[in-house]
Amino acid sequence: MGIYINEQEKFFSLKTNNTEYQMQADEYGVLKHIWYGERVENNMSYLLEYPDVGFSGNPYDAGNDRTYSLNTLPLEYACSGIGDFRIPAVSVKHSDGSCALDLRYKSFKIKKGKYNITGMPAVYGNESDSETLEIILYDTSGKIEITLRYGVLEKYDIITRSAVIRNLGQKSVILEKAASLCLDIPHFEWELVHFHGRHAMERLSQRSPLINGIQEIASTRGTSSHQHNPSFILCSPECTENSGECIGSFFVYSGSFQAQVERDELGQIRAVMGIHPGLFSWNLKPGDIFETPEAVLTYSKNGFSKLSYNFHKVIREHICRGKYKLAERPVLINNWEATYFDFNSDKILEIAKESAELGVDMLVLDDGWFGKRDDDCSGLGDWFVNEKKLQGGIYELAENVKNMGMRFGLWFEPEMISEDSELYREHPEWAIRIPDRQPTRGRYQLVLDMSREDVQDYLYKVISNILDSAEISYIKWDMNRSICDWYSGFLTAEGQGELPHRYMLGLYALLERLTSDYPEILFEGCSGGGGRFDAGMLYYCPQIWCSDDTDAYERTKIQYGTSFIYPVSSVGSHVSVVPNHQTGRITPMETRAITAMAGSFGYELDLSSLSEQDKQSVKLHIKKFREYAPLIHNGKYYRLSNPINDNYALWEFVSDDETEALVHGMVYRTEPNMKRKSIKLEGLNPDYQYQVNGSSEVYSGAALMKGGILLPKAWGDYCPVEFHLKKQEG
Numbered sequence: 267m268g269i270y271i272n273e274q275e276k277f278f279s280l281k282t283n284n285t286e287y288q289m290q291a292d293e294y295g296v297l298k299h300i301w302y303g304e305r306v307e308n309n310m311s312y313l314l315e316y317p318d319v320g321f322s323g324n325p326y327d328a329g330n331d332r333t334y335s336l337n338t339l340p341l342e343y344a345c346s347g348i349g350d351f352r353i354p355a356v357s358v359k360h361s362d363g364s365c366a367l368d369l370r371y372k373s374f375k376i377k378k379g380k381y382n383i384t385g386m387p388a389v390y391g392n393e394s395d396s397e398t399l400e401i402i403l404y405d406t407s408g409k410i411e412i413t414l415r416y417g418v419l420e421k422y423d424i425i426t427r428s429a430v431i432r433n434l435g436q437k438s439v440i441l442e443k444a445a446s447l448c449l450d451i452p453h454f455e456w457e458l459v460h461f462h463g464r465h466a467m468e469r470l471s472q473r474s475p476l477i478n479g480i481q482e483i484a485s486t487r488g489t490s491s492h493q494h495n496p497s498f499i500l501c502s503p504e505c506t507e508n509s510g511e512c513i514g515s516f517f518v519y520s521g522s523f524q525a526q527v528e529r530d531e532l533g534q535i536r537a538v539m540g541i542h543p544g545l546f547s548w549n550l551k552p553g554d555i556f557e558t559p560e561a562v563l564t565y566s567k568n569g570f571s572k573l574s575y576n577f578h579k580v581i582r583e584h585i586c587r588g589k590y591k592l593a594e595r596p597v598l599i600n601n602w603e604a605t606y607f608d609f610n611s612d613k614i615l616e617i618a619k620e621s622a623e624l625g626v627d628m629l630v631l632d633d634g635w636f637g638k639r640d641d642d643c644s645g646l647g648d649w650f651v652n653e654k655k656l657q658g659g660i661y662e663l664a665e666n667v668k669n670m671g672m673r674f675g676l677w678f679e680p681e682m683i684s685e686d687s688e689l690y691r692e693h694p695e696w697a698i699r700i701p702d703r704q705p706t707r708g709r710y711q712l713v714l715d716m717s718r719e720d721v722q723d724y725l726y727k728v729i730s731n732i733l734d735s736a737e738i739s740y741i742k743w744d745m746n747r748s749i750c751d752w753y754s755g756f757l758t759a760e761g762q763g764e765l766p767h768r769y770m771l772g773l774y775a776l777l778e779r780l781t782s783d784y785p786e787i788l789f790e791g792c793s794g795g796g797g798r799f800d801a802g803m804l805y806y807c808p809q810i811w812c813s814d815d816t817d818a819y820e821r822t823k824i825q826y827g828t829s830f831i832y833p834v835s836s837v838g839s840h841v842s843v844v845p846n847h848q849t850g851r852i853t854p855m856e857t858r859a860i861t862a863m864a865g866s867f868g869y870e871l872d873l874s875s876l877s878e879q880d881k882q883s884v885k886l887h888i889k890k891f892r893e894y895a896p897l898i899h900n901g902k903y904y905r906l907s908n909p910i911n912d913n914y915a916l917w918e919f920v921s922d923d924e925t926e927a928l929v930h931g932m933v934y935r936t937e938p939n940m941k942r943k944s945i946k947l948e949g950l951n952p953d954y955q956y957q958v959n960g961s962s963e964v965y966s967g968a969a970l971m972k973g974g975i976l977l978p979k980a981w982g983d984y985c986p987v988e989f990h991l992k993k994q995e996g
């Protein structure tokens with residue numbers, strides 16, 4: 267298995283098929299980080315350097331040895347207050363007001379299977395596919411103990427991390443920071459790739475050199491956010507899609523987070539990721555523990571594509587759960603861009619009828635079906651049907667949809683409350699707001715205090731009432747604002763710093779209850795599109811609405827960034843109308859379909875108002891998607907272009923047995939007398955012969971990977987590209 271220990275030398279090595287992670291406790295009991303990279307079968311501590319650097323202090327027990335400094339050594343879980351002036355992973359305030367922690371090695375434990383984290387999403391594994399190493403460290407004061415947990419998924423090249431902080435003292439301590447990941451990389455040059463954006467323009471990839479100092483990616487919005495995704499990649503400057511070293515990490519958490527990368531005075535790198543400390547303090551009472559969320563790591567020596575492969579596989583197979591984790595997803599029609607709030611049963615049934623005829627599997631009724639909800643100013647919290655709009659209620663509508671041969675899904679935004687709602691009139695104290703201050707509104711709404719059990723119980727009750735009242739096969743779980751004004755009437759003054767994390771624990775508890783009590787329902791996450799697109803939500807919802815931007819051109823950039831960390835099966839994507847509602851852009855129907863196929867696939871427009879020609883295209887695209895879906899969702903995914911720099915966006919899916927591949931994408935702009943470009947394919951079997959699009963064109967895998975395939979002659983902008991390759995037998 268993957269954990270190797272030399273007890274005498276206090277040396278720990280976590281080995282996966284292609285990677286190795288090493289730590290060692292030294293003569294002072296300091297746990298040093300030794301190595302993360304390719305498998306080396308050698309204790310890499312010979313690379314440790316002990317320079318005497320000015321203004322780098324020395325621990326007392328090192329005596330007069332000025333070369334032993336915590337400020338220069340690679341450390342496994344760095345603390346503040348004891349002479350390491352780089353970013354700490356953990357900070358506490360003791361009852362006497364002092365803030366130091368000095369962690370030393372105590373013991374270790376190995377367990378079969380993967381550890382769980384109480385009340386939080388995490389990678390899961392069983393005794394045959396994973397192992398856990400726990401390293402227990404103690405603070406020299408004797409009052410704090412920290413257990414570093416490592417999950418090893420050998421075949422996946424995945425290592426997970428989480429820490430448990432325990433108060434062994436007689437008095438409370440305040441935990442001011444408790445990161446999940448701390449990774450020191452003392453050698454070589456590295457660059458940073460991260461995914462930033464804004465509403466309707468999420469997860470744009472950005473690659474930058476590391477400056478001397480600290481680079482930070484973070485969210486203080488109470489959600490993982492549109493602005494920064496809780497993930498990053500460190501790569502060698504020469505790293506490409508299929509060559510060069512890279513280390514990636516994503517956070518299994520959906521709230522505020524902070525990821526910092528520091529390049530210190532010696533050119534050494536430290537990466538730290540965890541709950542955002544600016545919105546966190548935890549009153550750790552005597553005997554209490556605090557468990558951090560999980561950070562997941564992988565390493566690739568063969569560029570980004572292998573890194574993404576490792577992440578896609580672990581997310582699909584060890585984070586997503588339930589009936590739909592690997593199952594084919596229904597092709598759905600969502601009414602939002604077709605009607606917004608302006609609908610009634612007749613209009614929805616008209617769309618449903620057309621959808622059923624064109625081959626759609628499921629109709630999803632979006633915002634506006636409940637309470638008093640004719641615009642976004644009111645109604646949130648009142649999760650009972652608006653009979654004025656839907657005569658006969660949800661039951662009758664779902665039955666009618668079912669009779670047309672489709673399933674039925676429903677939108678909720680459970681965490682929110684409108685001031686103009688029955689719920690707010692009854693329970694104003696359930697909204698998060700600071701007494702004696704006016705609250706900040708976001709989309710006119712306030713946020714429910716999800717840390718309260720009565721709020722969770724209310725939501726469980728009203729949501730399950732609806733779910734029990736009709737045949738509902740899908741829920742879209744939306745969340746449409748950033749959170750501020752943090753205050754809970756339920757917590758003491760000292761406990762207010764716990765609210766942002768308690769909110770997450772409450773949300774996760776409610777999601778856990780609903781997903782386990784309604785295992786047949788497909789949950790899709792959403793937060794104004796991809797404002798909470800993270801592995802925490804994927805634990806409950808195997809797909810997340812990727813962005814409110816449904817414009818196919820913009821989507822190629824959004825989906826490109828998303829693909830570095832998250833699998834295609836997790837990407838909620840729909841074909842919408844042109845001119846597009848977010849950009850006014852006009853793209854061909856086929857291009858829109860191809861782009862939406864790199865995800866869950868569905869429609870978000872009034873199918874009943876399409877031209878006859880477009881309706882025929884919809885039929886064809888649904889049929890195609892059904893044919894391609896196993897390859898798209900289960901195959902290996904390759905990025906063939908960088909749509910931020912190139913004039914085309916191209917991606918490829920290859921089946922595990924390499925007998926089938928699909929290249930999809932678009933050429934953005936056409937120019938006169940344009941020379942056709944050849945694009946090198948990836949992941950094929952060099953010895954196989956592949957037939958292209960069922961035609962007489964047949965090329966070897968070697969030719970397609972070394973010489974490439976010519977893009978079609980483009981005519982007009984956003985010209986669709988599709989090459990379906992099948993191994994030719996005989």
Ligand code: DGJ
Pocket residue numbers: 602632633677744746792793794795811813814
């Ligand atoms: C934001 C979502 O991203 C949209 O798809 C839609 O559901 C609206 N909310 C409804 O208010």
